[in-house]
Amino acid sequence: QAPLLAGRPDSAWKALSFRHAFYTVFFGRVTEIEEPVPVTIGFFRLENSGRDKAFMETMAGACAFDSGNYREAEMKFSQAAAADPGCLNCKYFLAIAYAAQKKRTEAGAELLKIEKLHGSKLPGKHRALVEELARGETGSAARLAREISSENPELFFRKDFPRSILEAGRLVRGRGPGSPDSR
Numbered sequence: 001q002a003p004l005l006a007g008r009p010d011s012a013w014k015a016l017s018f019r020h021a022f023y024t025v026f027f028g029r030v031t032e033i034e035e036p037v038p039v040t041i042g043f044f045r046l047e048n049s050g051r052d053k054a055f056m057e058t059m060a061g062a063c064a065f066d067s068g069n070y071r072e073a074e075m076k077f078s079q080a081a082a083a084d085p086g087c088l089n090c091k092y093f094l095a096i097a098y099a100a101q102k103k104r105t106e107a108g109a110e111l112l113k114i115e116k117l118h119g120s121k122l123p124g125k126h127r128a129l130v131e132e133l134a135r136g137e138t139g140s141a142a143r144l145a146r147e148i149s150s151e152n153p154e155l156f157f158r159k160d161f162p163r164s165i166l167e168a169g170r171l172v173r174g175r176g177p178g179s180p181d182s183r
Helices: 050-066 070-083 088-100 104-118 124-134 138-151 161-172
Strands: 014-026 029-043
Touching: 050 070, 050 088, 050 161, 070 088, 088 104, 088 124, 088 161, 104 124, 124 138, 138 161
Parallel strands: none
Antiparallel strands: 014 029
């Protein structure tokens, strides 16, 4: 999901502009901006539609998935995908939520939607994670999630999706978060 861009500068409800020199770290490399550059920090209202809504629903879905509430995660990711039909991550997370509930057909359909929108196949690890989780192979799915997170820590919003995937296996057997015997 591409970062949300701020609104027009005159649409911020609070903004401050100043010159600033700073360091950035990308991919383990520190870059120094020695000459101060103009920086504007602003606070913008989120719209309750489109990409803004998709981002917020995706975050809510990630929190629900992280807590083991896969049905709620499915609902939030579904709302995110509906709010921004071009959001590939929304659809990918929806596929993961379906897979955690063993909804293979629905998970597979989301993967196909992603590939159609993107115009190419999903990376092998990403597809395998969903397919293995849908088959109930939570150990290997969790390992794939860990590998994917180590390559891109922001993909899962720094949530512990590998742990949540392992919990999905316990939930299906009736011993996970939200199951009747765990309350």
